[in-house]
Amino acid sequence: MNLKTAIQINHLAKSFGSNQVITDCSMRVEQGTIYGFLGENGAGKTTILKMLTGLLTPDTGSIEILGSDMLRNRDKLLSKIGSLIESPTFYEHLSSKKNLEIHLAYMGVPGISSDNVLKLVGLSNTGEKAVSKFSLGMRQRLGIARALIHQPQILILDEPLNGLDPMGIKDMRELFLNLTQQNGMTILLSSHIISEIEHVADKVGIIADGRILCESNLAQIKTESKGSLEDYFFNLMSGGKPL
């Protein structure tokens, strides 16, 4: 099946001062699929996800989202993206529902009801509780809810499973699979939990020292490397050859 492209980045580079952290990175994420983005600490995952969501500007290279140039059509494209990058910030004194309603009003689109999206992420019972009293996992769930409420076509999630308990991780796995399979959403997510990427991803991209080492379908990795994604990842990190 020939799937349409949701995200295409070409030859992206980014430096902070004299430190080049992203070098000639190209990636392709197909519509309606889950792309798992793996790499060690400091490899450059967040920097790429920030460039995709307009939080950083690349020095060179291009980003196309849903067929449009991100750098030229940033505002229009941002309404089609939901994102959770690093620790989300909220209006701490307000409830989860109020936080979501403010975000939806800011996005200026109809979206889904805050009650429905809170149910999706398992936060229905938080009522009037201020976000300042939320645990790390609850904040992460609310961050995912905020990424979803305006019904984006693309979700970009940087380590969304951080702080979630085992049940929360399982719930999110099911939510991500449902969002792609039932709503046709495209999800690009980074995680250090390789087994979680293995559970949900259609395609995997691995980055090291700011360079994409490989981009392959998970099924192909499993068949051709004759092992788990974890084996493949560790082998690559120790200098093994990509597929």
Ligand SMILES: Nc1ncnc2c1ncn2[C@@H]1O[C@H](COP(=O)(O)OP(=O)(O)OP(=O)(O)O)[C@@H](O)[C@H]1O
């Ligand atoms: N604002 C910044 N100023 C200077 N250097 C930065 C900045 N942001 C990131 N870096 C550097 O860029 C490199 C890549 O960082 P990045 O956060 O993208 O990695 P990562 O793969 O997301 O890591 P982690 O898994 O630890 O979150 C690191 O060397 C980091 O120190």
